[in-house]
Amino acid sequence: MKDKLLALLNAKNAEKTALAQRADGVDSAEELRSINAQIRSISNEIETINELIKIADESEKREKEREKLVLVAQNRETGASSEEYRAIAKVILKRDVTPEERALVTVADNGAILPEEFVNQLQLLRKGFPSLKKYCHVIPITGKTGKMPFATIGTNKLSKLVSGSAIPEGSKVTEEINYSIDDYGKIIPVENSLTDDEVVGLIQNVITPEFAEASVLTENDEILAIIAANADAVTGATSYEDVEAAMNGVLPSLRSGLVTITNLSGYVYLKGLKDGELRPLNVITTLPDGTDVFNGRPLIVMDDADVAPTTPGDMIFYVTNLWALVKFFDRKGYEIGSSKEVLFNYNQTAIRVLERFDVQKLDDRACKKIEFTKPA
Known part of the structure; x- marks a missing residue:
């Protein structure tokens, strides 16, 4: 085509060139305009085809990259x-x-630290589950306990300095958070009769997916506990418009990281x-990467059991x-060990x-x- x-x-174009060389009056001018219009039409069609080819090539490239990631995650590549x-x-x-x-x-200790490649593959698999960790402030740490200062944002202002007078003492602008890393683990039983090849498959096909899902669900539980404990309830709410009003009322400095969390029922x-004429309102849009967006901000959908309303059957949104x-204080590395005595x-x-990780609360002004x- x-x-x-x-x-x-x-x-x-050749016809146009020949006509321009002839230039024998009004008739040739009209014919020239007609040819120019045809050339523009053909050029637009070619441009459209080129754009479609480009989109198809990019789609094929993304699909190949996705297949490569799946291969990496399943450790089917050699190396x-x-x-x-x-x-x-x-x-x-x-x-x-x-x-x-x-x-x-x-x-x-009595185990081994999984290599970075394993952790990367684990992260790839975790994308199949709704994880809240990526929206939090993740802070890599190396020790088990400690404290870390964070800047506080409020009504702090500079003081006017007067010659001959002491500089006024400012209000506190940092807050220290104490953290204590906890161990979260999972026991996976395996048969003692496995061959060497089978124990390699053990990590790929058993430990990786089992631990990936358990890890995400555990992290979500800890994060949701902080959200539920610090959320201010909006009174008198009757519809999704109250959710939008709560979002719009957040301080400008906190809007960029705003998300809405609901359960499957809320979604x-x-x-x-629908509107009064039963036409869909389409308040949720989905981005090319699969992210759902409500009122301009990411919409995170959790299980009804994880995000449950106070009154069964009600709609709930955070x-x-x-x-x-x-x-989120994250002590990097996944430790793996074994014991024959337990089983x-x-x-x-x-x-x-x-x-190993810990979660702590800091700024709860944008939590409704x-x-x-x-x-x-």
């Missing part, structure tokens, strides 16, 4: 990471390892909104700036995976709870 249009365009998994699997199951394999493993309610509210009677080995009975 494109080749035919290009040939036609060349023919029309050094496969050797690391094999070495770790043999270490935690107390099997003989070569000096080369031993050099690939970082040992901590269904918003999607089903409007909050998670980055300002939740400080001795079952002839199984208990694989334990640990994640809107709950109302669904309009009839």
Whole structure:
């Protein structure tokens, strides 16, 4: 199609050149305008085709990248990471390892620290679950306990200095938060009869998806607990318009990180909104990356059991700036260990995976709870 249009365009340009050379009066001028119009039309068609080809190429490129990420996440690609998994699997199951394999493993206490490649793959898999952590202020730390200062935003102003007078003492502009890292773990039983190849698959197909889901759900529970404990309830709410009003009333400095959290029932309610003539209001839009947006801000949909209203059947929404509210202290690294004694009677080995983090509250000025009975 494109080749035919290009040939036609060349023919029309040649016809235009010949006509311009002839230039024998009004008739040729009218004919020239007609040819120019045809050339513009053909050029527009070619431009449209080029744009469609570009979109198709970009779509194919994204699909290839997605397939590559899936392959990485499932560890189907060959490379050094496969050797690391094999070495770790043999270490935690107390099997003989070569000096080369031993050099690939970082040992901590009675377990091993999973390599960075594993953590990256874990993050890829976690994208399949609704995670609140990415909206919080994540702070990597190395120690188990400590404290960290954070700037407080309020009504602080500069003082006018007067010659000969002492500089007035300003109000406190920082707040220190104490953190204490907790261990969160999961025990996964595996058969003692696994071969070396099977223990490599153990990490790929059992530990990774099991721990990924458990990790996200646990982090969400801790974050939601802070939201629920610090949210100011909006009284007199009757519809989604009150949710929008709560969002619009947030201080300008806190709007950029604002999100709305609801459950599946709240999502269904918003999607089903119609005007007086029963036309969809379309208050939710979905971005190309799959992010749902309500009133210009991300809409996070959780399970009804995780975000439950005070009165069963009510609609519930939390409007909050998670980055300002939740400080997520993240002790990097996932420790994996094993024990044969725990499940001795079952002839199984208990694989334990640990994640370490703490969550603390800071700025709760943008944290509202809107709950109302669904309009009839």
